[in-house]
Amino acid sequence: MTFDFDTEVNKFGINSIKWEFMFDADHNATHGDHAHPKHGNERMLPMWVADMDFRVPPPVIEAVVERAKRGVFGYCMPTDSYYEAVINWFARRYGRSIKKEWIVMTPGVVPALNLMIQTYTQPGDKIIIQRPVYHPFTFAIENNGREVVSNSLVLQNGRYQMNFDDLAAKAADPAVKMLILCSPHNPISRVWNREELTRLGEICLENDVLVVSDEIHCDLIYKDVTFTSFANISERFAQNSIVCTAPSKTFNLAGLKLSNIIIPNEDLRTRFTQTLACTGLMGTNTFGVVATEAAYNFGEDWLTAVMAYIEGNYNFMRDYLAEHLPQLHLMPAEGTYLVWLDCRALELTPEERKKLIFEDAHLYLDEGEIFGPEGEGFERFNLACPRSLLAEALERLKTVIRHR
Ligand SMILES: Cc1ncc(COP(=O)(O)O)c(C=O)c1O
Structure with missing residues (x-):
């Protein structure tokens, strides 16, 4: 069976923390449509919290739908x-x-x-x-x-x-x-x-x-x-x-x-x-x-397929960075769909990096510092998304880094 991980799934109106909410420094949440495709290039791309952007295995959807139909x-x-x-x-x-x-x-x-x-x-x-x-x-x-x-x-x-x-x-x-x-x-x-x-x-x-x-x-x-x-x-x-x-x-x-x-x-x-x-x-x-x-x-076939896709995303990102942003270093990955990006060569303070990524590139990532002081200068990137979104995110990074 083949699975479609390339098509962007509509994630609005489902209370998605990743896609519909923004959090401030005090963890207060605001609901909005900041990531909606209608905002075009201006939309926020959320690549933070550890959720996948893919639909779950079809047998899981079927089982849940059947159970819901029982109505009790x-x-x-x-x-x-x-x-x-x-x-x-x-x-x-x-x-x-x-x-x-x-x-x-x-x-x-x-x-x-x-x-x-x-x-x-x-x-x-x-x-x-x-x-x-x-x-x-x-x-x-x-x-x-x-x-x-x-x-x-x-x-x-x-x-x-x-x-x-x-x-x-x-x-x-x-x-x-x-x-x-x-x-x-x-x-x-x-x-x-x-x-x-x-x-x-x-x-x-x-x-x-x-x-x-x-x-x-x-x-x-x-x-x-x-x-x-x-x-x-x-x-x-x-x-x-x-x-x-x-x-x-x-x-x-x-x-x-x-x-x-x-x-x-x-x-x-x-x-x-x-x-x-x-x-x-x-x-x-x-x-x-x-x-x-x-x-x-x-769900095992789906899992095999999704991991192959995620590994493909990793290779895509690694190759893209090597060609366009060699100052950023993607750490080798062995598991999870999260990757750890070394941005220390940019020589930015955490605030400057946040401004560049969040305000200028409209990317919502996880700043390395939240994982402890040892994470200073890094960003955590979630790769469980259609490759087209990853490509867009990387293009944005390239643009803001080259123009800073
Ligand atoms: C290492 C680790 N433990 C636990 C969790 C979350 O667990 P749960 O949602 O079951 O509380 C995460 C979510 O990203 C995680 O990365």
Whole structure:
């Protein structure tokens, strides 16, 4: 089956955060049609939040439509067929054996991270993250009164690496109780390999640090790259970790608010479900269950096709920059549909860069600084869009950079 990722889909009138809203520095949202094609070259091109601009796999649309036609939307819970779909997906693709009782459903990975922080750490405890990293990790830690410790990634020979000496020193602090791993890593598009994960896992075990492995991007892997789930490396790691999974990035289902948190360790699981019970969150989103089951059972061809298209976008962007904007450097990507653009050679302050990109080029990207001070001078670019939009965005960048 072929899929059309080239045609721009109408994303207006669907409450899309990416396309219909703008946020100011204080996170206040304004609704508008700033990205509507009717504004022509003046329209804002949103290439920020991690949503795809593509329609989801056809079997998912069919399943949701059929469910909607039934016309009853009372409380719902998943049945065995749901769990089988999840278990089979991870067994088929990653050789992971997950037991049904290990799966705890939450309305998103970010809510789950907040609840884990509340469950396994105390106010004042320290939690390691590896900046530049997905910024809600920082919010979750700080909003819950815990302290961020950054085991910052280092750029070596043009590739981001983990700093294991620094990690060992920081993990040895008895106040450090948890490490939140981003695997694959947003925003720098690395897919951590078995050796890197093993070194990290051993350091955490030696120091009694619990590993929360956010693997929400695990299905979005470039050709010739292998994804390794942290918990798959050894039983010891599985017992000292929690793996966060979701169909939301893989199949563009984020608005359906459903994630599967995998907790093999019984004690950790009981404590987590107790915290979850205290939120009063019961049951699940009807459409989330239907869509997840359909996606995991029938969405694999679509996923293969969409990743090939995204990798094509990456190659297109890399070649375009090499030819027209060699001062911008696109970091090598191994996974996710987000890419990390090194703009440091422009020698602009964050404010000057924001003006150039947002006000002059009318591009809505994610400034590197939001991922931590280590992201200064970078921009995160979302490639999950029709190639024509990417081409337009790059043309705009070229124009404003050449005329500045
Ligand atoms: C690493 C990572 N974790 C979690 C999320 C969001 O998870 P959810 O929408 O399930 O809360 C994102 C979204 O971009 C992400 O990149």
